[in-house]
Amino acid sequence: MSDASGSMVLNYEEAAAVVRAHARRLSPRESAVEELPLLQGAGRLLATEVVADREYPPFPRSTRDGFACRAAELMAGKLRIAGQLRAGEAWTRGAIGAGEAVEIMTGAAVPAGVDCVVMVEHVRVGSGQVGLAAARAISAGENIVPSGAEAHAGSVLVPRGTRMGAAEIAAAAACGYARVRVFPRPRVAILATGDELVGLGETPLAHQIRNSNSYSLAAQVAAAGGMPVIFPVVADEQEETEQAIGKAAGCDLVLLCGGVSMGKFDFVEQALEALGAEFFFTGARIQPGKPVVFGRLPTGYFFGLPGNPVSTMVTFALFAAPMVRALAGESETEPRFVSAQLASEIRVKPGLRRFLPGRLRSDGNGARVHPVAWQGSGDLAAAAQANCFVVVPETRDRLAAGEWATVLLL
Ligand code: AMP
Ligand code: MG
Numbered sequence: 370m371s372d373a374s375g376s377m378v379l380n381y382e383e384a385a386a387v388v389r390a391h392a393r394r395l396s397p398r399e400s401a402v403e404e405l406p407l408l409q410g411a412g413r414l415l416a417t418e419v420v421a422d423r424e425y426p427p428f429p430r431s432t433r434d435g436f437a438c439r440a441a442e443l444m445a446g447k448l449r450i451a452g453q454l455r456a457g458e459a460w461t462r463g464a465i466g467a468g469e470a471v472e473i474m475t476g477a478a479v480p481a482g483v484d485c486v487v488m489v490e491h492v493r494v495g496s497g498q499v500g501l502a503a504a505r506a507i508s509a510g511e512n513i514v515p516s517g518a519e520a521h522a523g524s525v526l527v528p529r530g531t532r533m534g535a536a537e538i539a540a541a542a543a544c545g546y547a548r549v550r551v552f553p554r555p556r557v558a559i560l561a562t563g564d565e566l567v568g569l570g571e572t573p574l575a576h577q578i579r580n581s582n583s584y585s586l587a588a589q590v591a592a593a594g595g596m597p598v599i600f601p602v603v604a605d606e607q608e609e610t611e612q613a614i615g616k617a618a619g620c621d622l623v624l625l626c627g628g629v630s631m632g633k634f635d636f637v638e639q640a641l642e643a644l645g646a647e648f649f650f651t652g653a654r655i656q657p658g659k660p661v662v663f664g665r666l667p668t669g670y671f672f673g674l675p676g677n678p679v680s681t682m683v684t685f686a687l688f689a690a691p692m693v694r695a696l697a698g699e700s701e702t703e704p705r706f707v708s709a710q711l712a713s714e715i716r717v718k719p720g721l722r723r724f725l726p727g728r729l730r731s732d733g734n735g736a737r738v739h740p741v742a743w744q745g746s747g748d749l750a751a752a753a754q755a756n757c758f759v760v761v762p763e764t765r766d767r768l769a770a771g772e773w774a775t776v777l778l779l
Contacts, residue, residue: 376651376652377648377649377650377651377652378650378651378652378653378654378659379650379652379653380653380654380722380763381653381654381655381687381722381763383650384650384653384655384661384663384687384688385687385688385704387649387650387663388663388688388691388692389691389702389703391649391665391670391692392691392692392694392695392702393695395692395695395696396695396696396698397414397416397552397553397555397696397697397698398552398553399416401552401553402416402550402551402552402553403416403550403551403552403553404548404549404550404551405548405549405551406547406548407538407541407542407546407547407548407549408538410533410538410541410549410551411533411534411538412532412533412534412594413532413533413549413551413552413554413594414530414531414532414533414551414552414594414697414698414699415527415528415529415530415531415532415533415537415549415550415551415552416529416550416551416552416698417529417549417550418525418526418527418528418529419525419526419527419537419540419541419544419546420523420524420525420526420544421520421521421522421523421524421525421526421544422522422544422545423522424516424517424520424521424522425517425518425519425521425526425543426514426515426516426517426518426519427516428478428479428516429478429479429513429514429515429516430476430477430479430513430514430516431473431474431475431476431477431478431479431486431512432475432486432512432513432514433475433486433488433489433512434473434474434475434488434489435472435473435486435487435488435489435490435491435492435512436448436450436470436471436472436473436486436487436489436492436499437454437465437470437471437473437479437480437483437485437486437513438465438469438470438471438483438484438485438486438499439467439482439483439484439485440484440485440507440508440509440511441509442467442468443470443485443487443499443500443501443507444501444506444507446500447498447499447500448468448469448470448498448499448500449468449469449470449497449498450469450470450471450472450494450497450498450499451465451466451469451470451471452471452472453471453472453473454471454472454473454474454477454478454480455474455477456474456475456476456477457476457477458477459478460478460480462480463481464480464481464482465480465481465482465483466482470483470499471483472499473486479513484509484510484513485507485508485509485510485511485512485513486511486512486513487501487507487511487512488512490502491503491505526540526544527540527541528700529698529700530698530699530700531699531700532594532699533549533551552697552698554594554595554596554697555594555595555596555620555621555622555693555696555697556595556596556598556619556620556621556622557590557595557596557597557598557620557621557622557623557624557693557696558598558600558617558618558620558622558623558624559583559586559587559590559597559599559600559624559626560600560603560613560614560617560623560624560625560626561580561582561583561602561603561626561627561676562602562603562604562605562610562625562626562627562628562637562676563580563602563603563605563627563628563676564604564605564634565577565578566578566579566580566602566627567579567602568580568602569584580602581678581749582626582627582674582676582678582681583599583602583626584599585678585681585682585685586624586626586681586685587599589682589685589686589689589690589779590624590685590693592779593689593690593693593694593697594693594694594697594698594699595621595622595693595696595697598617598620600613600616601613605628605634605635605636606634606636607636607639607640607643610628610636610637610640611640611643611644614640614641614644614666614671615644618666618668618669619668620669621669621696622669622671622672622689622692622693622696623666623669623670623671623672624671624672624674624685624689625637625641625662625672625673625674626673626674626675626676626681627674627675627676628673628676629651629660629661629662629673629674629675629676630660630675630676631660637662637673638651638662638673641662641664641666641671641673644666645666646664646665646671647664647665647666648662648663648664649664649665650662650663653684653688654720654721654722654763655683655684655687655721655722655723655724656721656722656723656724656746657675657677657679657680657683657684657724657745657746658674658675658680658683658684658687658724658746659675659680659721660673660675660680661673661674661675661680661684661688662674663688670692672684672685672688672689672692674689675746677745677746677747678746678747678748678749678752679726679743679745679746679747679748679749679751679752680746682752682779683724683758683777686704686705686758686777686778686779687704687724687777690702690704691703691704704777705777705778706760706775706776706777706778707729707736707775707776707778708736708773708774708775708776709727709729709735709736709737709738709757709773709774709776710735710736710737710738710771710772710773710774711737711738711740711759711768711770711771711772711773711774712737712738712739712740712770713739713740714767714768714769714770715740715759715761715767715768715774716766716767717761717765717766717767718766719763719765719766720763721763722760722761722762722763723759723760723761724758724759724760724761724777725740725741725743725758725759725761726740726741726743726748726751726752726754726755726757726758726759727739727740727741727755727756727757727758727759727776728741728754728756728757729756729757729776729778736776738757738759738774738776740759741754741755755779756778756779757776757777757778757779758776758777758779759774759775759776759777760774760775760776760777761774
């Protein structure tokens with residue numbers, strides 16, 4: 370893998386495996402676990418399990434509005450209506466007797482003695498009695514979820530390391546968690562390099578461009594569970610690059626951007642080397658993003674991401690995001706791939722694994738991905754239209770319209 374010039378260019382699978390092996394060794398800072406009001410935990414990573422405080426459901430729950438009775442009795446004839454039971458109401462009159470039914474609402478606790486709830490749509494009521502509206506088979510257990518069928522008291526509803534979304538927040542609320550313990554966000558340094566870059570507050574001259582990558586990276590870092598720390602733009606000069614890296618090294622992960630290509634003024638790798646870096650790869654056979662660099666300084670891990678805006682985005686999603694997620698304490702660190710049907714044909718030159726901008730759209734039955742026309746890895750306008758990247762395996766020169774393609778989510 371290491372050629373004569375000392376460069377280490379891996380194929381995508383190899384590079385992903387290297388990152389995975391290092392990500393596995395990372396963990397969040399347990400000493401800095403935060404306790405937050407439940408809703409502030411949205412999007413954060415759980416540092417504790419959500420444990421069921423009681424049986425779920427806590428009582429045999431009626432899942433329909435209808436009549437609670439014995440299935441065999443109702444199949445045989447009419448039953449006397451012994452009372453009505455609403456959700457939130459306790460049945461205090463003991464077990465239901467033979468030949469009796471209770472009118473019951475969705476969410477109510479089914480009284481003892483009965484074995485089913487027959488939907489109100491399936492019965493006829495009159496003179497204090499209930500009978501089937503038409504002959505139909507009723508089975509015991511129908512429309513009742515037994516106590517404990519969903520979860521037993523003490524069982525784990527949400528494991529540690531899960532990102533708190535709506536469902537996890539619902540589980541925590543159901544179990545009485547007014548506050549939740551979450552992992553601290555890892556600090557991720559963002560260092561853009563390039564003499565051509567100016568800041569957002571400045572007006573670029575004709576030959577200059579604004580630094581956009583620091584912002585796309587910050588958004589991606591935050592989405593991956595990290596705390597972005599944007600450093601000033603670094604000039605294309607080795608000594609300044611070394612100093613800037615030194616300042617950023619206090620962070621949990623350092624992301625450099627630009628300056629990793631073969632240009633005469635690409636100093637990032639030399640600066641890292643001078644600071645004692647160990648390199649795990651210095652390129653990947655992918656497009657965009659081929660010059661991506663991954664390694665470790667004595668102070669921690671770093672990535673050198675290529676500066677073309679689409680390359681920066683793709684290499685972050687493929688390689689840096691798993692490291693950020695691992696540092697954030699997320700149990701699922703891998704890049705997020707899904708399958709979608711290609712809306713139109715893609716043709717490429719084979720040899721590299723491609724990640725081409727696409728727009729994922731739901732068509733009601735599933736996802737379709739529409740390739741976005743682009744001018745290459747510097748095309749910010751195409752990136753702005755894209756919300757995913759279509760993966761083209763290195764062996765393929767064409768993906769057909771209608772084919773199921775793998776798609777990398779941002
Ligand atoms: P580099 O990787 O430094 O060779 O840069 C490749 C291309 O990406 C060049 O056209 C740069 O001007 C552009 N570029 C580099 N860094 C940034 C940045 N932070 N924001 C926007 N474009 C950038
Ligand atoms: Mg540059």
